[in-house]
Every structure is written in structure tokens, then in C-alpha cells.
Amino acid sequence: xxxxxxxxxxxxxxxxxxxxxxxxxxxxxxxxxxxxxxxxxxxxxxxxxxxxxxxxxxxxxxxxxxxxxxxxxxxxxxxxxxxxxxxxxxxxxxxxxxxxxxxxxxxxxxxxxxxxxxxxxxxxxxxxxxxxxxxxxxxxxxxxxxxxxxxxxxxxxxxxxxxxxxxxxxxxxxxxxxxxxxxxxxxxxxxxxxxxxxxxxxxxxxxxxxxxxxxxxxxxxxxxxxxxxxxxxxxxxxxxxxxxxxxxxxxxxxxxxxxxxxxxxxxxxxxxxxxxxxxxxxxxxxx
Numbered sequence: 001x002x003x004x005x006x007x008x009x010x011x012x013x014x015x016x017x018x019x020x021x022x023x024x025x026x027x028x029x030x031x032x033x034x035x036x037x038x039x040x041x042x043x044x045x046x047x048x049x050x051x052x053x054x055x056x057x058x059x060x061x062x063x064x065x066x067x068x069x070x071x072x073x074x075x076x077x078x079x080x081x082x083x084x085x086x087x088x089x090x091x092x093x094x095x096x097x098x099x100x101x102x103x104x105x106x107x108x109x110x111x112x113x114x115x116x117x118x119x120x121x122x123x124x125x126x127x128x129x130x131x132x133x134x135x136x137x138x139x140x141x142x143x144x145x146x147x148x149x150x151x152x153x154x155x156x157x158x159x160x161x162x163x164x165x166x167x168x169x170x171x172x173x174x175x176x177x178x179x180x181x182x183x184x185x186x187x188x189x190x191x192x193x194x195x196x197x198x199x200x201x202x203x204x205x206x207x208x209x210x211x212x213x214x215x216x217x218x219x220x221x222x223x224x225x226x227x228x229x230x231x232x233x234x235x236x237x238x239x240x241x242x243x244x245x246x247x248x249x250x251x252x253x254x255x256x257x258x259x260x261x262x263x264x265x266x267x268x269x270x271x272x273x274x275x276x277x278x279x280x281x282x283x284x285x286x287x
Contacts, residue, residue, distance in 0.1 A: 005065065005066030006038070006041075006044055006045075006064065006065060006066065007038060007039050007040060007041040007044075008066075009063070009064055009065075009066060010038055010039050010053070010064075011039045013057040013059065013064075014039070014057075017057065021035040021036055021039070024056070027056055028049065028052055028053070028056070030049075050064060050065070058078050079098070082094060082098065089140070092138070092140055092141040092158065093158075095141070095143075095156070096156060096158055099156055131147055131148045131149070132145065132146075132147045132274050133145065133146045133147070133148075133269075133270065133272070133273045133274055133275075134273055134274060134275040134276065135273050135275075135276045135277070135278060136275075136277045136279075137277065137278050137279045137280060137281040138277075138279050138280070138281070139159070139279070139280055139281075139282055139283065140158060140159045140283065141156075141157075141158055141159075142155070142156070142157045142158075142281050142283070143155065143156045143157075144262075144265075146265050146269060148269070148270075150264065150268075150269070151261045151264060151265060151269075153258065153261045153262065153265065155258075155262065157283070159283040160283075163284060163285060164283060164284045167284070178229075178230055179230045179231075179256075179259075182226050182227070182230050182231075183256070183259065183260065183263075185223070187215055187219060187223060188223050188226070188227075189260070190213050190215065191209060191213060191215070191220060191223045191224070191227070192227070192253075192256065192257075192260070194209060194212055194213050195209065195227075195233075195250055195252075196252050196253075196257060199212070200212070202249060202250065202251055203247055203248070203249050204247070204248055204250075205245055205246065205247055205248065206220045206221040206224055206246065206248070207220075209224070221246075224248050227250075228248070230256075231250075231253045231255075231256050232250065232251070232252070232253040232255075232256075233248060233249070233250040233253070234248070234249050234250075235247060235248045235249065236249070
């Protein structure tokens with residue numbers, strides 16, 4: 001009686017997940033033919049496979065068997081189930097593991113997405129119904145999330161094995177200070193703003209950026225050369241009839257934008273939170 005129901009549920013769950021029979025077969029280490037037989041009712045998965053299928057689809061085995069009409073677990077329920085039975089240290093590591101797995105899980109199956117998957121409207125909502133901010137501070141774990149009309153940023157940091165000893169290393173201090181010196185100039189922020197806008201091409205000259213920022217070409221050249229030493233930007237020399245011209249190339253630097261966005265939130269953002277667990281964020285020492 002349940003074979004037909006199982007088959008029907010397997011098809012519904014797979015299609016709602018946007019997966020192909022081949023995708024499911026690879027995850028479960030079985031053949032495509034086996035998945036096909038399960039879905040057309042020619043055979044049924046054994047107990048161990050029922051458990052794996054329920055985990056993959058995020059439903060109970062009762063739901064899979066048709067014994068319950070429970071809906072698929074919500075995202076919050078799925079996340080809570082990941083942390084059941086874990087101690088504090090295991091929970092922190094699991095949280096970091098979940099973030100690392102997010103993008104591979106979203107884009108790992110190419111067949112689920114069309115060629116325009118990277119179109120911003122397919123990734124980000126055009127409107128945000130409410131703004132959200134949260135802050136969690138623990139000795140070994142820090143997380144900050146801000147969603148507003150100005151920035152959408154999420155930061156997660158864990159204590160490292162080096163115990164941040166590099167922060168007191170003069171040679172490393174000099175390198176770290178270099179990037180903050182670069183960002184400390186209003187002119188640098190103006191140039192970075194234009195370079196990261198969709199109005200700027202991925203290949204450009206200092207003259208091109210100068211004409212679009214109102215800064216002098218000499219100053220822009222100075223900023224771009226410094227950007228190449230601290231950010232994701234490079235240049236080549238183009239030999240033209242009128243002489244040699246330095247052509248820069250930059251596809252955008254997410255790390256620099258993240259630093260700027262975090263600085264904006266600290267200095268210009270709202271200092272209130274929808275959720276705030278403000279313990280201690282002393283990640284240096286005291287292991």
C-alpha cells in the first residue's frame with residue numbers, strides 16, 4: 001500500500017529540491033536506474049536508504065513513507081536538528097562548517113540553475129521587508145549580521161590556533177597597517193567606489209577613472225598603484241601610437257568592500273539589534 005505513496009513522495013521531494021535523479025544517485029552512491037525504480041514504484045528503498053533519503057530531503061521517515069502529512073522541515077528546524085546533542089565547542093565548529101558549506105550547497109548542482117544564475121536579481125531580493133541586525137559575542141566565537149538599505153553583511157570569526165599572536169609581530173603589523181592607511185584616504189574611497197560600480201569597466205586607465213571621479217589623474221594613478229599592492233588589482237602596459245599607457249584590471253575586491261562595510265556599520269550604522277547576545281569577545285589568550 002505504501003509503495004505507491006513512497007514513489008510519489010520521492011518524486012515530489014526531488015522536484016521541489018530542484019535535483020535530478022542523477023544528483024540523488026550520486027549523493028546516495030547508487031545508480032540512476034535504482035532511483036528511477038524507487039520513483040516509479042518498481043522497487044522500494046531498504047531501511048538504511050530510507051534514513052539517508054529522509055536526511056537528504058529534510059523530512060521524517062514517516063513523511064517519506066506517507067504515514068504522516070508533516071510538511072518539509074523549515075530552515076530553522078533543519079538547523080536546530082544539526083546542533084542537537086552537541087556541546088558548546090562542537091556547536092561553534094558546526095556553525096562555521098555550515099557557513100563553509102553554504103555556497104557549494106547552493107551552486108554545487110549546475111543543472112538546478114540557468115545561465116543567468118549570477119544575475120543580482122536572482123541572488124538578492126529587490127526589496128527587504130524589514131531590516132535585521134544581530135550580534136553574538138563569545139570567547140571563541142563572534143558573529144555579526146546587518147541587513148539594511150546601506151549594507152548586507154555577515155561576519156563570522158573563530159579563535160585561531162595562533163591565538164592572534166601575529167597582531168603583535170612588527171613585520172605583520174606593518175603589512176596590516178598598510179591596508180588601513182590606504183583605506184584612510186577619502187580619495188581612495190572615492191576611487192574604490194567608482195571601480196566597484198557597474199558603470200566602470202573591468203579594464204580601465206587612470207585617466208578614465210579621473211574623468212569619472214573628479215580627481216586629478218596623478219592622484220588617481222597613485223591610488224591605483226597602491227591598490228595593486230594591497231588589493232585585487234593588476235596592470236599591464238599598453239603600447240599605443242601616442243605612447244605607453246598603463247591599463248589596470250579589477251573585477252572587484254570583496255575583502256576590501258567587506259572592511260569598508262564593517263567600518264560603515266561601526267561608525268554610521270544603527271547601534272541597536274534585533275538580537276544581541278553580548279558576552280565576551282576576548283579571543284586573545286586564556287585558552
